[in-house]
Amino acid sequence: MTVHPIAGYDREIYVKPTVTNPNIVVGDFTYIADSDFESHVTHHYEWNGDRLIIGKFCQIASGVEFVMNGANHQMNAATTFPFYTLEGWDMDPPALSDLPLKGDTVIGNDVWIGQNAVILPGVRIGDGAIVGANSIVGSDVEPYTIVIGNPSRLLRRRFDQEMTDLLLRLRWWDRSIDEINRLIPILTCGDPDRAKEQLKRAAGDGLH
Numbered sequence: 001m002t003v004h005p006i007a008g009y010d011r012e013i014y015v016k017p018t019v020t021n022p023n024i025v026v027g028d029f030t031y032i033a034d035s036d037f038e039s040h041v042t043h044h045y046e047w048n049g050d051r052l053i054i055g056k057f058c059q060i061a062s063g064v065e066f067v068m069n070g071a072n073h074q075m076n077a078a079t080t081f082p083f084y085t086l087e088g089w090d091m092d093p094p095a096l097s098d099l100p101l102k103g104d105t106v107i108g109n110d111v112w113i114g115q116n117a118v119i120l121p122g123v124r125i126g127d128g129a130i131v132g133a134n135s136i137v138g139s140d141v142e143p144y145t146i147v148i149g150n151p152s153r154l155l156r157r158r159f160d161q162e163m164t165d166l167l168l169r170l171r172w173w174d175r176s177i178d179e180i181n182r183l184i185p186i187l188t189c190g191d192p193d194r195a196k197e198q199l200k201r202a203a204g205d206g207l208h
Contacts, residue, residue: 001028010035015054023049027056027109027173034062043070047093048101050121055109056173061133063116072100072121108143109173128158128167143168163196170203 001017004010015026015037024041032040041052042065050069073080074094083089102122107113111125114133125131126143136150144164146155157164172183180187186202189195 005031013037015060023051024054025051026054027058029056030054030058030060032060032062032064033115040064041066041068044068045070048096048099050101051104052107053104054107055111055127057110058107059112061113061115061117064113065116065118066105067118067120068105069099069101069103069121072102074098075100109171127171127173128164130158159192163192163199166196166199166203170199 001014003013003017005014006012012031012033013035014028015030015032016028018037019026021038021041021044023044023046024038026037034040037060040060044050044052045068048069052066052068073082076098077094083091084093102120105119105122106124107119108125108127108129110128111131112129113119113125113131114135116133117131117135117137119125119131120136120138123137123140125137125141126145128144129141130146131137131141131152132146132148132155134150135148135152137147137152139151141147141152142154144158144167146158147153148155159167172180172187175183183202186195186198189198
């Protein structure tokens with residue numbers, strides 16, 4: 001896969017071919033509006049073992065930050081000061097069970113994350129969701145919903161439940177390039193009712 005999806009423009013990259021950290025997993029065709037994705041993943045320390053998992057065809061705007069579990073300090077003791085991370089202090093690292101670890105951060109497929117949004121540790125964002133610019137996301141986001149604000153809150157659902165269920169069953173992002181190309185006129189149709197009917201027919205035809 002090419003790194004630069006726009007010829008002659010180096011401030012947008014497909015992420016997958018650039019990732020070097022084994023604890024970051026990114027699907028095909030996900031891009032970021034920057035030239036260095038891993039600089040947007042902060043506090044990602046090997047000893048925590050947490051992973052950032054991002055699906056296919058996600059669109060990540062400039063300034064987005066994925067804050068990982070290393071940002072969390074011990075909170076069940078008298079002080080939150082992380083002596084063990086700094087030179088000159090006599091402290092062994094706390095047990096992982098003493099740290100407020102939230103697990104892996106998982107972003108679904110076809111997720112649009114707006115400019116300067118912050119995704120906090122352990123968050124799960126469903127397929128087709130939209131995160132508004134400057135939002136701080138600290139809790140899970142359902143598929144095909146739009147969240148905004150600090151802390152983020154549900155603005156609205158993108159489609160009715162029938163359309164959402166149809167898209168989740170179709171999983172167009174897992175189709176072949178030829179199949180996706182045939183689906184593009186439906187996927188980009190601005191009339192949801194018309195798109196729904198066409199997707200029903202396409203699913204019934206098996207997209208062959």
